[in-house]
Amino acid sequence: MPDAVSMSTPIVSISSIPKRVRHLSEHGAGGVFCIGLAIQDTLLSVAEIPRQPVKLYAKARQEIGGGPAATASVAISRLGGRAAFAGRLGDDAIGTALRAELAAEGVDTQWLRQFAGHKSPGSVILVDEAGERLIVAYADPDLPSDAGWLDPERLGDGVLCDLSWPQGALKVLGAARKRKIPSVLDADISRHGHEHAAALVEAADHVVFSRPGLAQFAGTDDIAAGLRSAARPSHKLIGVTDGAAGLYWLSDGELVNARPPSVTVVDTVGAGDAFHGALAVALARRWPLERAIAFSNAVAALKCTKPGGRAGLPNAEELARFDPAFALS
Numbered sequence: 001m002p003d004a005v006s007m008s009t010p011i012v013s014i015s016s017i018p019k020r021v022r023h024l025s026e027h028g029a030g031g032v033f034c035i036g037l038a039i040q041d042t043l044l045s046v047a048e049i050p051r052q053p054v055k056l057y058a059k060a061r062q063e064i065g066g067g068p069a070a071t072a073s074v075a076i077s078r079l080g081g082r083a084a085f086a087g088r089l090g091d092d093a094i095g096t097a098l099r100a101e102l103a104a105e106g107v108d109t110q111w112l113r114q115f116a117g118h119k120s121p122g123s124v125i126l127v128d129e130a131g132e133r134l135i136v137a138y139a140d141p142d143l144p145s146d147a148g149w150l151d152p153e154r155l156g157d158g159v160l161c162d163l164s165w166p167q168g169a170l171k172v173l174g175a176a177r178k179r180k181i182p183s184v185l186d187a188d189i190s191r192h193g194h195e196h197a198a199a200l201v202e203a204a205d206h207v208v209f210s211r212p213g214l215a216q217f218a219g220t221d222d223i224a225a226g227l228r229s230a231a232r233p234s235h236k237l238i239g240v241t242d243g244a245a246g247l248y249w250l251s252d253g254e255l256v257n258a259r260p261p262s263v264t265v266v267d268t269v270g271a272g273d274a275f276h277g278a279l280a281v282a283l284a285r286r287w288p289l290e291r292a293i294a295f296s297n298a299v300a301a302l303k304c305t306k307p308g309g310r311a312g313l314p315n316a317e318e319l320a321r322f323d324p325a326f327a328l329s
Helices: 068-078 093-104 166-179 194-203 211-218 223-230 271-284 289-303 316-322
Strands: 011-013 031-036 039-045 060-066 082-090 108-115 122-127 133-138 158-162 183-187 206-210 237-241 247-251 254-258
Touching: 031 068, 031 166, 031 271, 039 093, 060 068, 060 093, 068 082, 068 093, 068 158, 068 183, 068 271, 082 093, 082 166, 093 108, 158 166, 158 271, 166 183, 166 194, 183 194, 183 211, 183 271, 194 211, 206 211, 206 223, 206 271, 211 223, 211 237, 223 237, 223 247, 223 254, 247 289, 254 289, 271 289, 289 316
Parallel strands: 011 254, 031 082, 031 158, 039 122, 082 108, 158 183, 183 206, 206 237
Antiparallel strands: 039 060, 122 133, 237 247, 247 254
16 A cells, blocks of 8 residues: 655654543533435455455354444434434335434434435445455435435534535535534545535535545545645645544644554444544534544544444443543533
8 A cells, every 4th residue: 555645744643632531521412413325234254355356255244234424423322412314215125224223323314315216225345354344335326316305404513424415415514604513524435526525525614534535536645645635725624534543634734643542453344434423523512623533533443343333333431431531421
């Protein structure tokens, strides 16, 4: 893999942020309106991810809901925040099951619409013994994209969007900016054109790319160059997650890095979604940015210690045991 950053790029490392105990309930409940993809994940455990066409036998199989914004909404709920999720599903058994799973996690699903005659999204994910994954996803290209029916009266204290439904995300991001509440964009790779992704990057005030997402958007694997090309004056955060290296972001034009706690990795599926959800709820509670990043790194790291994608998302009590700096009140 190419180097994460140019060797000539200076990096400020934030290895330790002051550990004043900050209760999760501080500054209110942290309600977040999430919009994007809900998908049925089939997780298959394998010894290693193949590099060439081959027949494999999985050691274990698990069916669970996924999707960046949907999983982030579950992370928010488990961390003690209030979460709502808006998205599009088929009017089929998978769609009904995905809705029920989110509702069982305490997520408000009133803006999750099922469309007759369409298929709900699905994916197959291979997870190897090192916890790394290979994802093959399918989404019905004919799901109605119009967002005219989406008109939530209350967006809560913040919003979170992924790139899967540009029309809906753009509407929510515009409303968030008008109401002056923080917005988080999960900027992973997109099956939509650059024009759609660029509009969402412009509209959000906290943008966090994945490494592949930044490379796709900026046309370079150099983190510093990619972030500088994506940065807009309105951004309060422009960054990229890079696995065990944590988050890189620009602070006054300077590349800064905060690494997550060291853990034994079991499964990285959902770690990015956990990071984004934690960031959104921390910002909704009006936490300082560096504190919100430390919180998000801890949540994502703890998720990696458990198998099962969304099933491995930590709750507030587990997080407090992992890092007492984030104890419940």
